[in-house]
Amino acid sequence: MHIGIDFGTSYSAAAAIIDGELSLVRFGDAEQFRTAVFFPELVPDPNDFTLTPALEAQLETQLRLARTQQRQQAAAVAARGQAPVSRSDDELRREALRVVRRQWMEEQTRATSASVASFQHALFGEEAVEGYLESGGGNLIESPKSMFGYRLDPQVRKVIMHIATHILEHIRLSASHQFGVPVRGAVIGRPVEFRSSMGAQGSEQAIEILREAAAVAGFDHVSFLEEPAAAAMHYHQSLQQRQYALIVDIGGGTTDVAHAQLGGGEAAYIARSWGLPKGGTDLDVSVSLHSFMPQLGKDQISMPAHRYVDAASVHNLPKQREFRQQNYRLVDEPYGARLRALQELGATTRLNQMAERSKITLSTSSRHRAELDFIERDLAVELGSEDFLAAIEPFLGQLERTLATVRNDLDELPASVFLTGGTSRSPQVKARVQACFPEIPLVQGDPSLGVVSGLAVAASEAVAGRH
Numbered sequence: 001m002h003i004g005i006d007f008g009t010s011y012s013a014a015a016a017i018i019d020g021e022l023s024l025v026r027f028g029d030a031e032q033f034r035t036a037v038f039f040p041e042l043v044p045d046p047n048d049f050t051l052t053p054a055l056e057a058q059l060e061t062q063l064r065l066a067r068t069q070q071r072q073q074a075a076a077v078a079a080r081g082q083a084p085v086s087r088s089d090d091e092l093r094r095e096a097l098r099v100v101r102r103q104w105m106e107e108q109t110r111a112t113s114a115s116v117a118s119f120q121h122a123l124f125g126e127e128a129v130e131g132y133l134e135s136g137g138g139n140l141i142e143s144p145k146s147m148f149g150y151r152l153d154p155q156v157r158k159v160i161m162h163i164a165t166h167i168l169e170h171i172r173l174s175a176s177h178q179f180g181v182p183v184r185g186a187v188i189g190r191p192v193e194f195r196s197s198m199g200a201q202g203s204e205q206a207i208e209i210l211r212e213a214a215a216v217a218g219f220d221h222v223s224f225l226e227e228p229a230a231a232a233m234h235y236h237q238s239l240q241q242r243q244y245a246l247i248v249d250i251g252g253g254t255t256d257v258a259h260a261q262l263g264g265g266e267a268a269y270i271a272r273s274w275g276l277p278k279g280g281t282d283l284d285v286s287v288s289l290h291s292f293m294p295q296l297g298k299d300q301i302s303m304p305a306h307r308y309v310d311a312a313s314v315h316n317l318p319k320q321r322e323f324r325q326q327n328y329r330l331v332d333e334p335y336g337a338r339l340r341a342l343q344e345l346g347a348t349t350r351l352n353q354m355a356e357r358s359k360i361t362l363s364t365s366s367r368h369r370a371e372l373d374f375i376e377r378d379l380a381v382e383l384g385s386e387d388f389l390a391a392i393e394p395f396l397g398q399l400e401r402t403l404a405t406v407r408n409d410l411d412e413l414p415a416s417v418f419l420t421g422g423t424s425r426s427p428q429v430k431a432r433v434q435a436c437f438p439e440i441p442l443v444q445g446d447p448s449l450g451v452v453s454g455l456a457v458a459a460s461e462a463v464a465g466r467h
């Protein structure tokens with residue numbers, strides 16, 4: 001059986017067409033899950049140390065080395081006419097044992113972080129975020145898709161690969177269980193352009209990672225379909241009359257646009273696509289920088305601005321590490337103590353959740369209060385719509401420029417604009433898209449499940465094509 005998989009930056013979903021009907025894969029009670037994985041770090045237990053024959057041999061080597069060193073030092077000291085200070089054989093043995101034990105611990109730590117053992121206890125979705133915040137340890141990887149297109153050192157690439165594998169396996173097993181047949185194939189959605197630090201090469205690497213991860217996760221047949229093309233499939237089936245439409249999918253990590261000929265009972269034809277590697281997660285960072293970070297000293301003290309960007313960029317592991325490694329002991333109060341609180345495990349994740357919540361509330365309300373108790377007792381921020389608009393204006397400007405390019409590239413205006421993606425829930429974002437195409441109707445699709453529905457259709461056609 002083949003399924004469609006929307007491996008989203010923020011949310012993932014899967015579906016299949018069964019007897020001509022769309023059937024969504026359920027994850028617990030939900031039809032999608034937050035694309036996050038938490039895996040507890042398996043720290044080696046020092047009590048597990050016992051002297052195996054191999055370690056005994058290491059101990060003897062250490063001891064011989066220590067005895068030789070002691071003899072050489074004694075000879076050198078005696079040559080200077082001084083009395084040598086010698087340590088008993090027991091002392092030397094204790095010291096050698098300490099060294100062997102330390103080497104063993106280091107080796108165990110290396111082995112656990114390099115192995116997949118620690119992935120066995122992984123948690124997914126919201127549970128992953130909660131598990132991380134509650135456990136006070138381990139690793140949380142949110143939105144791994146954001147990192148697929150970045151230059152990754154081999155160790156990080158391996159971790160990202162494991163995570164992608166785990167997510168795809170979770171989806172495959174959930175689907176197999178629900179449908180009662182082994183799921184062996186998938187059509188996976190891809191953005192037109194992945195978020196990347198290496199241009200087009202980043203998108204190639206991202207596809208490589210997904211392809212490899214899907215194979216390990218047990219999929220024998222995998223193909224990819226651009227996300228806006230998938231969203232178009234869904235719209236396509238609902239159109240009686242053949243028309244050119246513009247599909248705009250504004251998600252968590254990327255904004256994708258496709259110009260497609262749809263409907264009228266003929267096959268859908270995707271003529272062209274455009275991508276802007278920005279989305280809702282960038283809005284969260286903007287809200288955080290605009291409204292929260294001033295409480296931590298941004299624009300108040302002489303701290304390089306990029307430190308705040310590092311702290312707000314929860315999906316960028318190197319930036320998070322960089323922020324946590326800084327020493328804020330000498331920063332003026334109250335900002336020093338607040339920055340140190342933000343360095344605590346899980347604090348940047350919590351702040352980011354608050355920024356996302358503020359964004360969602362302010363898309364329909366004029367005020368929102370965010371309590372920052374975990375930074376400092378009674379610390380809170382009041383946000384108004386004007387703050388929200390100022391924070392998201394850079395993204396709206398980029399969206400507008402992308403849509404202006406699209407408009408300019410087209411010979412004729414399309415008949416309609418079909419809007420989908422979680423970020424399109426924001427009336428401000430929707431208004432900006434409409435303002436770029438005031439002459440034609442804006443059709444709002446299902447913001448969450450449009451892409452996965454189209455992928456399910458493509459997956460059923462992939463199977464039909466094979467037989």
Ligand SMILES: Nc1ncnc2c1ncn2[C@@H]1O[C@H](COP(=O)(O)OP(=O)(O)OP(=O)(O)O)[C@@H](O)[C@H]1O
Pocket residue numbers: 007008009010011012145227250251252253254255279280281356359360363420421422423424425426447448
């Ligand atoms: N009411 C709302 N206003 C603004 N943004 C919202 C609202 N509701 C959800 N979002 C945002 O929508 C985004 C998720 O959208 P979606 O599920 O389409 O993304 P995705 O498919 O995971 O990402 P991508 O397609 O970019 O890989 C999140 O950033 C979320 O905060």
Ligand SMILES: [Mg+2]
Pocket residue numbers: 006008009227251252421451
């Ligand atoms: Mg999406």
